[in-house]
Amino acid sequence: MIISLHRRFIITILALSMLLQSGCGFKDIDKRIFVLSIGIDHSDNDEKPYKITLKLAVPSGSIKETGTKYTYLTKESESIASAVRLLKSHVDKEIDFGHAKVIVFGEKILDHDMNEVIDFFVRRRDIQKMSWVAVGKPSAEAVLKAEPSSEKSGSHALFNFFDQDGVESVYIVSTYLFDFYRRMSEKGYDPILPVLSSSDNKKKIVVNNSILLANNKEPLKLSPEETKLYNVMANNNEKLNLTVKRDKLLFTVSIDASKTSYKIITKPKQRPVLKMNVSMKGVIEEANQPMNPAKLSTYDKYVSKDLEKQLTELLTKLQENDADPIGFGLRYQASKLHTEKTYKEWRQIYPELSFDVHVKVSIMSTGIVE
Numbered sequence: 010m011i012i013s014l015h016r017r018f019i020i021t022i023l024a025l026s027m028l029l030q031s032g033c034g035f036k037d038i039d040k041r042i043f044v045l046s047i048g049i050d051h052s053d054n055d056e057k058p059y060k061i062t063l064k065l066a067v068p069s070g071s072i073k074e075t076g077t078k079y080t081y082l083t084k085e086s087e088s089i090a091s092a093v094r095l096l097k098s099h100v101d102k103e104i105d106f107g108h109a110k111v112i113v114f115g116e117k118i119l120d121h122d123m124n125e126v127i128d129f130f131v132r133r134r135d136i137q138k139m140s141w142v143a144v145g146k147p148s149a150e151a152v153l154k155a156e157p158s159s160e161k162s163g164s165h166a167l168f169n170f171f172d173q174d175g176v177e178s179v180y181i182v183s184t185y186l187f188d189f190y191r192r193m194s195e196k197g198y199d200p201i202l203p204v205l206s207s208s209d210n211k212k213k214i215v216v217n218n219s220i221l222l223a224n225n226k227e228p229l230k231l232s233p234e235e236t237k238l239y240n241v242m243a244n245n246n247e248k249l250n251l252t253v254k255r256d257k258l259l260f261t262v263s264i265d266a267s268k269t270s271y272k273i274i275t276k277p278k279q280r281p282v283l284k285m286n287v288s289m290k291g292v293i294e295e296a297n298q299p300m301n302p303a304k305l306s307t308y309d310k311y312v313s314k315d316l317e318k319q320l321t322e323l324l325t326k327l328q329e330n331d332a333d334p335i336g337f338g339l340r341y342q343a344s345k346l347h348t349e350k351t352y353k354e355w356r357q358i359y360p361e362l363s364f365d366v367h368v369k370v371s372i373m374s375t376g377i378v379e
Contacts, residue, residue, distance in 0.1 A: 042067075042102040043109075045079075045165045048149030049089065049126060050115035057085040058121075061092040062150040063104070064165070081154060089129040106135045111167045112142050112186060113149040113205060119220070119228050123200075124193055131190050138187040141171040144220050146206045155207040155214050167205070170216050179237045179249040180217035196352045197338020199223040201239070204230075223332035238323045241287065242269050243335045250294060251370075253311045260296035262312055262372060264289045273341050273362075281358045283324070283337065287316065287368045293375045300375040312370040324364045333359070 048062035060083065067078040082099050086092035097104055118126060130136050145152035157166045170176050171183040182203040192200035204218040219236045221229040231239060240246040245267050252261045271285040293300055293308070300308070327333065338355045345351050 040102055041105045042080075042100055043105050043107070045108060046111040046113060046153055046167060047106075047109055047130075048113045048115070048145060048153045049118055050145075050149045051117035051121065052085045053117075054085060057087050059087070059089050059092055060085045060115075060150070061089055061096070062153050063093075063096060064153045065100075065104070066108075066165075079156070083150065089126075106133065107137075109136060110140050111165065111171075112140050113145040113152050113167075114142070114202070115145050115149040116147070118149075119144065119222065123222060127186070127190055127193070130186060136186075138185070138190075140186045141167070142184050142186050142189045143167075143171075143203045143205050143216075146204055151207045151211070152205045152214065155211040157213055166214060170205075170214075171203075177248055178217070179240050179246045180233050182219045182236060182240065193222075195339060197333060197340075197342055197355060198336040199332050199334045201231075201334040221327075221330075221332045221334055223330065223334075226331065229330050229332050234319075235323055235326075238319055239334065241267060242271075242285070242320065242323075245269055251291075251312055251316060253308075253315050255311055258296070258298055260298075260300065260308070261294045262291045262308075262370070263294040264291040264370075266290045271337075271340075273337065273344070273358075275358065281362050282365050283362050284365045285320070285324075285367070287320070287366070289316075289368070289370045290373060291370070292373050296375075302375050305372050305375070308372050309370050312372070313368040316368045316370065317366045320366045320368070321364050324366070328359065328362060331359070337362075 043066050044063050045066055046064045048064075050060040050062070052058055052060040063082040065080050065082065067080050080100075082096045084092040084096050084099075086095060093104070112130060114123075114126065130140075131138070143152075152167075170181060173183075182201055184200065184202050189200050189202070192198050200222045202220050202222070203216050204220055206215045206218070207213070208215075217233040217236065219231045219239065221231065223229060237246075237249060241249065247265060247267050249264050249267070250261050251264060252259070267287070267289045269285065269287045271283060273281065273283050275281045327335075338352070338359065341355045341358070342351045345354075
């Protein structure tokens with residue numbers, strides 16, 4: 010009996026609390042318009058430096074209707090928040106950021122304090138921290154307004170570039186908002202962003218470059234090949250091709266499995282060394298000459314030596330530009346007894362660091378050519 014009264018009391022309290030709740034925060038779906046991506050450019054106006062572009066999906070009245078339907082909102086303001094507030098007066102529906110998965114920065118905005126730029130996005134509770142972050146070329150607005158012919162209504166082509174459900178490419182770097190924010194504030198781990206380039210006719214978007222933001226210096230651009238090598242070292246990408254040329258022999262190896270590990274060795278009175286080991290397995294995908302299966306070990310050495318040289322050159326370039334997108338500095342701090350001087354020690358060590366890269370490529374077969 011006591012238990013029954015207790016349950017009735019709890020049910021009554023819950024019912025009363027539901028009656029007292031306000032319904033003002035809820036809006037029907039037909040009263041909302043969904044943002045798919047957000048673009049931030051510099052407006053060249055010191056009073057209103059931020060130019061915000063929103064790409065919104067226009068709901069279709071019938072499932073039989075085909076074609077891509079979007080609308081765009083653009084506004085310049087002194088802050089991102091005020092621009093968004095002003096844009097709300099441009100549509101007859103509530104702007105919903107819950108589906109916004111891509112944030113694009115124009116190239117010119119990279120010259121400003123990026124901590125200030127992303128502050129709005131990391132504070133807003135309705136913007137996903139799993140959103141992808143990228144750089145737009147020639148501008149974020151141009152990239153957002155590009156509509157590839159393969160883009161379906163209600164979807165967004167940019168999503169397919171980064172979610173690994175569509176395109177799977179070693180030339181694409183995927184950076185999440187939470188990771189970008191972490192790298193901006195973390196010591197010893199620099200942010201890297203993919204570069205989205207739109208064609209002049211706005212019918213194609215290309216993603217095969219990347220850009221580094223390191224220690225408040227000029228952004229460092231990486232070529233497609235350098236971006237591929239970065240993915241090999243940082244992300245253990247498995248689906249990639251390696252092309253080797255020896256005299257008249259030219260062949261390409263398709264890598265199916267890849268693993269990278271490294272350690273930083275510091276000894277008294279000796280130059281610090283970063284030892285990196287890379288192991289790969291694959292098959293020959295293309296060749297300009299017949300490939301002899303008995304010479305697979307020779308082909309292994311060709312690929313391994315070429316890749317060792319390429320990785321060492323990229324590591325040296327990053328070192329010369331004081332850039333660390335792989336997180337060597339973070340690893341060093343984590344492997345040492347942490348003190349206030351640990352990061353200062355790394356800043357002294359990194360310019361003197363030598364690279365010892367060892368690559369072992371195992372070619373399993375010459376393909377299925379008979």
